[in-house]
Amino acid sequence: MFDNLSEKLQRVFKNLRGEGKLTAENMEAALREIRMALLEADVHFRVVKQLIESIREKSMGEDVLSALSPGQQVVKIVRDELIKMLGSHQSRLRFANEPPTVMMIVGLQGSGKTTSTGKLAKWLSRNGHNPLLVSVDVYRPAARQQLAVIARDVKLPIYAGTPEETAPVDLVRSARREAAQTGRDVLLVDTAGRLHIDEQLMRELRELHEQFSPTETLFVADAMTGQDAVKSADEFHKQLGITGVILTKMDGDARGGAALSVRSVTGQPLKFVGTGEKPDAFEPFHPDRVASRILGMGDVLSFIEKVEQNIDQKQAEEMQRKLIDNEFTLEDFRDQLRQIRKLGPLESLLGMMPNLGPMKDLKNVKVDDKEITRIVAIIDSMTERERFNHMIINGARRRRIAKGSGTSVQDVNNLLKQYAQARKMMKSFTGGGFLGKRLGKLKLPMLQP
Numbered sequence: 018m019f020d021n022l023s024e025k026l027q028r029v030f031k032n033l034r035g036e037g038k039l040t041a042e043n044m045e046a047a048l049r050e051i052r053m054a055l056l057e058a059d060v061h062f063r064v065v066k067q068l069i070e071s072i073r074e075k076s077m078g079e080d081v082l083s084a085l086s087p088g089q090q091v092v093k094i095v096r097d098e099l100i101k102m103l104g105s106h107q108s109r110l111r112f113a114n115e116p117p118t119v120m121m122i123v124g125l126q127g128s129g130k131t132t133s134t135g136k137l138a139k140w141l142s143r144n145g146h147n148p149l150l151v152s153v154d155v156y157r158p159a160a161r162q163q164l165a166v167i168a169r170d171v172k173l174p175i176y177a178g179t180p181e182e183t184a185p186v187d188l189v190r191s192a193r194r195e196a197a198q199t200g201r202d203v204l205l206v207d208t209a210g211r212l213h214i215d216e217q218l219m220r221e222l223r224e225l226h227e228q229f230s231p232t233e234t235l236f237v238a239d240a241m242t243g244q245d246a247v248k249s250a251d252e253f254h255k256q257l258g259i260t261g262v263i264l265t266k267m268d269g270d271a272r273g274g275a276a277l278s279v280r281s282v283t284g285q286p287l288k289f290v291g292t293g294e295k296p297d298a299f300e301p302f303h304p305d306r307v308a309s310r311i312l313g314m315g316d317v318l319s320f321i322e323k324v325e326q327n328i329d330q331k332q333a334e335e336m337q338r339k340l341i342d343n344e345f346t347l348e349d350f351r352d353q354l355r356q357i358r359k360l361g362p363l364e365s366l367l368g369m370m371p372n373l374g375p376m377k378d379l380k381n382v383k384v385d386d387k388e389i390t391r392i393v394a395i396i397d398s399m400t401e402r403e404r405f406n407h408m409i410i411n412g413a414r415r416r417r418i419a420k421g422s423g424t425s426v427q428d429v430n431n432l433l434k435q436y437a438q439a440r441k442m443m444k445s446f447t448g449g450g451f452l453g454k455r456l457g458k459l460k461l462p463m464l465q466p
């Protein structure tokens with residue numbers, strides 16, 4: 018699923034990685050390729066147009082994280098826009114205030130309604146609910162038998178109806194009563210399908226809809242039919258009002274166009290995907306996870322997330338100013354160390370950065386977590402004046418600090434030496450030249466090996 022798209026997008030990002038900075042030209046070339054990749058994945062053309070426009074706008078905007086390289090910035094923008102297109106966050110099922118909650122499962126013939134009803138029932142019962150199932154496919158006795166078999170398989174009860182109950186409305190009414198009486202909090206209604214949307218089917222569904230006001234009306238669509246699935250979802254939504262989509266047969270869909278467009282076209286969220294014939298092959302749809310899967314760059318994405326979470330842009334800028342003005346104090350040194358610790362081991366962090374260039378030696382820098390703890394303890398044992406002016410830390414003060422932090426005078430000496438070196442190194446980095454610009458851009462705290 019999404020394999021081709023994923024591969025193509027990664028090629029675009031790889032090409033951008035070689036570029037020193039984002040320009041209108043290289044961005045346009047990248048956008049052209051992103052556009053092609055999306056169209057080839059069978060994403061709806063209007064959705065593609067929208068997406069490309071927002072990516073262009075964002076990439077030219079001011080609001081870019083300067084801690085990221087140009088290639089990473091584009092990955093971030095594409096990720097953000099993909100997530101937005103897919104629906105920002107996972108859409109959960111809603112439940113009625115008064116149980117039982119009625120959920121209607123609708124869709125075209127053979128799309129996977131009956132199978133998905135069984136899967137959803139199983140998923141619900143695993144998540145603290147007690148569903149009851151009912152089939153209102155009164156035209157084909159075999160269809161109701163099929164649901165009965167599936168229900169037995171997932172060990173959940175079905176409302177079978179009496180011989181007199183031949184109308185869908187009667188079946189649902191009795192099933193709802195039974196659910197209320199037996200303490201079942203959700204009633205899943207599996208409906209009949211048609212080859213095409215026809216007036217008779219719609220009338221029947223509308224009648225059920227009006228009578229029982231289902232909390233969820235889930236449209237089941239076959240992902241392999243691509244844009245046709247999206248079109249019929251849209252049609253059902255206009256005629257009936259759906260609350261979400263279940264896309265089945267994702268296991269057989271290499272392109273993913275329906276999954277990527279259905280939300281933008283219908284305005285209704287994709288709630289679940291079916292990934293096989295077995296009752297377990299069913300999962301809630303998570304836009305962020307899917308976007309990451311499409312981009313397929315786990316390491317770069319997690320690096321972006323870390324940067325977003327942990328690096329306070331303002332703070333980093335302030336730090337840089339201090340360095341240039343020679344105001345980088347021991348306290349700043351301590352804060353930087355803390356920041357490093359928040360980001361995780363420095364080695365792994367550097368490993369995530371694809372293009373260190375001449376700084377690749379830094380990959381060999383080892384930062385010992387215990388060492389950081391010791392340094393922080395030592396700085397904590399200093400007085401404020403000492404932290405702001407390390408020059409006053411004489412022998413007597415060193416002995417006092419060592420005692421206060423449970424370390425040795427040797428440790429304190431080492432720290433002061435490291436601090437002086439870091440200061441010098443950072444100053445030379447930020448002073449200009451390639452390294453300086455590079456570091457200035459990354460704004461990562463650096464340590465001596």
Ligand SMILES: Nc1nc2c(ncn2[C@@H]2O[C@H](COP(=O)(O)OP(=O)(O)OP(=O)(O)O)[C@@H](O)[C@H]2O)c(=O)[nH]1
Pocket residue numbers: 124125126127128129130131132133154160208209210211264265266267268269290291292293294298
């Ligand atoms: N591979 C795969 N097959 C699926 C999935 N969901 C359903 N199917 C298969 O699709 C076929 C049709 O599924 P049904 O659940 O009977 O479809 P339906 O919408 O109830 O069909 P009608 O009631 O005839 O309209 C069956 O062979 C299912 O096993 C899925 O996620 N993956």
Ligand SMILES: [Mg+2]
Pocket residue numbers: 130131132154160208210
């Ligand atoms: Mg069916």
